[in-house]
Amino acid sequence: MDRIAVLTSGGDAPGMNAAIRAVVRAAVMFDMQIYGVYRGFHGLIEGDFIEMDASSVGDIIHKGGTILKSSRSEEFKTKEGRMKALSNLEEKGIDGLVVIGGDGTFQGAKELSDMGIKTIGLPGTIDNDLHYTDYTIGFDTAVNTVLEAVTKIRDTSTSHEKATIIEVMGRNCGDIALYAGLAGGAESIIIPEDPISTDHVITKLKAGKARGKQHQIIMLAEGAGQAADLQKILLEKAKMNARITVLGFIQRGGDPTSFDRILASKMGIKAVELLRAGETNKVVGIKNNALFHMDISESLTASRLFDHDMIKMTEILSI
Structure with a gap:
């Protein structure tokens, strides 16, 4: 294994730069040539490569986004597109590839x-929706971004004595809502894995108001519904005019937390070590604070072990 490349694909996530940095510097340490591929699989098809060295990734560990840019490629889903990508890799003499992204990225790998x-995948997505691993690169930062917003929203909610619905990202995974809601003291957390009825939400809101609560936070995962729809239901059923905050892409940006920087660094080095050992079709994950690797196909079909105890904690703490 003399020459490898690294790319980021799909939605960007804080910590991707830290992962790129780790891959590049590990490759340099092991006397490999290392290339960056701009704009993910689209860049593979277009042959948009740049040779990198240790200085190429200087001063990026603390930065959000990805210096290699990212995109989604419909052309890569075709056989013709993949053949173009393969031809460009072979022309450069690239033996191995590290891809950083979510489930679509892993499928491409x-x-x-x-x-x-030879390909190795690293989980880079704020959604934490790759079920084979405890955490994905970017998830911790996204949770802390939401938590910071919750703290500020609570101030104005208290001033106006109103309930606020905060809609967060995550696709069909409710982890951002669950973790940020629990840490932020939300009264209700609505997620696709453990849905609750609007009647239950209303009951909690009324109980809180009856005992003098000046604010109420409802954390809503996008996979469980839309804030505007819930606002309408609360107004019609309970005459409660809740405010709405949809955080959107602010959750993808910002400097990565120390947790994401360290996780990305560990995973990036591990990916290069796996390529050196001749491994392919593998992804790196973390379980019980230990790195491991497994087949990509297995990672994509892994079942979700949802922590229902965290929901129970919310019910206890938000009485």
Whole structure:
């Protein structure tokens, strides 16, 4: 393994730069040539490569986003697109590839592995929706971004004695809402894995108001509904005019937390070590604070072990 490349694909996540940095510097340490691929799989098809060295990734560990940019490529989903990507990799003499992204990125990595390019995947997504691993790169930062917003929203909610619905990202995974809601003292957390009825939400809101609560926070995961719909229901059923905050892409930005920087660094080095050992079609994850690797196909079909105890904690703490 003499020459490898690294790319980021799909939605960006804080910590991707830390992962790129780790991959590049590990490759340099092991006397490998290392290339960056701009704009993910689209860059593979276009041959948009840049040779990198240790200084190429200086002063980026603390920065959000990805210096290699990211995109989604419909062309790569076709056989013709993948053949173009393979041809460009072979022309550069690239033996191995590290891909950083979510489930769609992993599927693309599997396709390349099947075509003969050794590939290792790193989980980079704020959603934490890759079920094989406890945490994905970017999730901790996103939770802390939401938590900071909750703290500020509570101030104005208290001043006006109103309930606020905060809609957060996560696709069909409610982890951002769950973790930020629990840490932020939300009265209700609505997530797709453990949905609660609007009647239950209303009951809690009324009980809180009856005992003098000056504010109420309802944390809503986007996979469980839309804030505007819930606002309408609360107004119609309980005559409560709740405010809405949809945080949107602010959750993807910002400097990564120390947890994400360290996790990304560990995973980036591990990916290069796996390539050196001749491994392919693998993804790196973390379980019980220890790194491990497994087949990409297995990672994509892993079942979710949802922590229902965290929801129970919310019910206890928000009485």
